[in-house]
Amino acid sequence: MTRWTAALVGLLGVAAALVAGHLVAALVGPPASPLLAVGSTAIDLTPAWLKDFAVRTFGTYDKLVLLLGMAVVLAAAAVAAGLLSRRSALPGTVLAVVLGLLGVAAVLYRPDLGQLGVLAPVASLVVGVVVFRSLHARAPEDGGRRAFLAIAGASVVAGLAGQLLGRRVDVEASRRAVGDLTPARPAPAVPAGADFAAEGTPSFITPTRDFYRVDVALSVPRVRAEDWVLRVHGLVDRELNLRYEDLRRRDLVERTVTMTCVSNEVGGPYISTANFVGVPLRDVLLEAGVRPGADQLFSTSVDGWTAGSPVDVVLEEDRGALIALGMNGEPLPLEHGFPARLVVPGLYGYVSATKWVTDLELTTFAARRGYWLDRGWAQRAPIKTxxxxxxxxxxxxxxxxxxxxxxxxxxxxxxxxxxxxxxxxxxxxxxxxxxxxxxxxxxxxxxxxxxxxxxxxxxxxxxxxxxxxxxxxxxxxxxxxxxxxxxxxxxx
Missing domain, CATH: 2.60.40.650 (Immunoglobulin-like)
Known part of the structure; x- marks a missing residue:
């Protein structure tokens, strides 16, 4: 094979493998897509200083930069495998197997994926090997043009099918169906003199589109309100399982809260203010009955991310902690936690602002450690002046x-x-x-x-x-x- 043909064989083999995994993941769970699973695992294993650098340098585009970087690395590896396979299909076959096994390991590592999730990277492995070896065998025949075109076309079709199937859970329709979240206790009106926006400050209420977003979710979880359940358990007198409508039927309150990211450097941009509507978190916890000795509210997101909030703080009557359902007059946007998230004023977000929250466990700091504690961050995180x-x-x-x-x-x-x-x-x-x-x-x-x-x-x-x-x-x-x-x- 010529070098160009060999490089194309490698690229098409890797592309077909990724698309196959993406298509199968659309059926067993979109986060099982090998590219997303490996990327999410890479985020989890990245040292805290490197994550801070990414947030500081790329801001809210850090995940896009990660995906683009992975694509460049995969393309380079595919080209190299193709060039090394001009005389033998072995190097390319080894690459396909290695990438497939890497995807399997990443899926097994993810806390939010079940055993069926491994079907996606296994499909990548099998398709990658078969396509690469097939193209390698046919390439000497008239350059393998027909085979190349067939594989390229099939990859495009499969990729589109994977995207469509992955979005078959119509979260946008579920969010629209929520309608107005009218608080029984609205927040006090923001006075006209609350900002100096005409002279260079932000507006007092941050428009939702401009509200900062710093999290580790490589793909935004897609959970319909009608499928969502919040479990409250652990050191409680009675376990609660609350559906979205259970919360919505309660008297909703609105609170104006400024949220701050602990990654914010001096003079940094990661601070925003919104009107949040939801159910007082304190009321829900008192309803469950917090047992003596519980000093941590351990919250878990639908994608497996965890955080620990001090129980004494969230139970403060004047603190105003919420299980938030709405933001700035509408249901929570998907990227800000729809169907529900936590909002605890006065604590940095990594211990107070779990998005897509699905589990609240009353426990102790000695028993459970949140996501960021194992990465060098502090247990209690009051916002600094x-x-x-x-x-x-x-x-x-x-x-x-x-x-x-x-x-x-x-x-x-x-x-x-x-x-x-x-x-x-x-x-x-x-x-x-x-x-x-x-x-x-x-x-x-x-x-x-x-x-x-x-x-x-x-x-x-x-x-x-x-x-x-x-x-x-x-x-x-x-x-x-x-x-x-x-x-x-x-x-x-």
């Missing part, structure tokens, strides 16, 4: 006088004061926007009369307990970043 400069942007050139604006947060205590200083000079107290609650961020602004030239501006916040944000920079691991945010800009 922080602030950020939003305008001007770093390295910008502006004209004077300069209006500096930003946000501060200290959930659930609340922000009492924000101070700003330029070039290491005296601190100036900023004007605060109207406060909504201690569980939400607070916008601020200050006007500075600065001479032409370059300037460095720093900000710090003080919460209502009197604690002032420390200057020393600390990385997010293990329990959240600290430090004063600063920017440099030029006054023209």
């Amino acid at each position: 922080m602030s950020r400069i939003d305008s001007p942007k770093g390295l910008a050139t502006v004209s004077g006088p300069v209006v500096v604006t930003g946000v501060a947060w200290a959930q659930p205590t609340g922000v009492a004061k924000v101070e700003v200083r330029a070039d290491g000079g005296p601190w100036r107290t900023a004007r605060l926007a109207d406060e909504v609650s201690g569980s939400t961020w607070r916008m601020w602004r200050v006007e500075l009369d600065l001479a032409p030239g370059g300037h460095t501006v720093e900000v710090r916040a003080t919460d209502r307990s009197g604690f002032t944000q420390p200057q020393a920079r600390v990385a997010p691991v293990p329990d959240g970043a600290t430090g004063w945010h600063s920017i440099f800009f030029t006054v023209s």
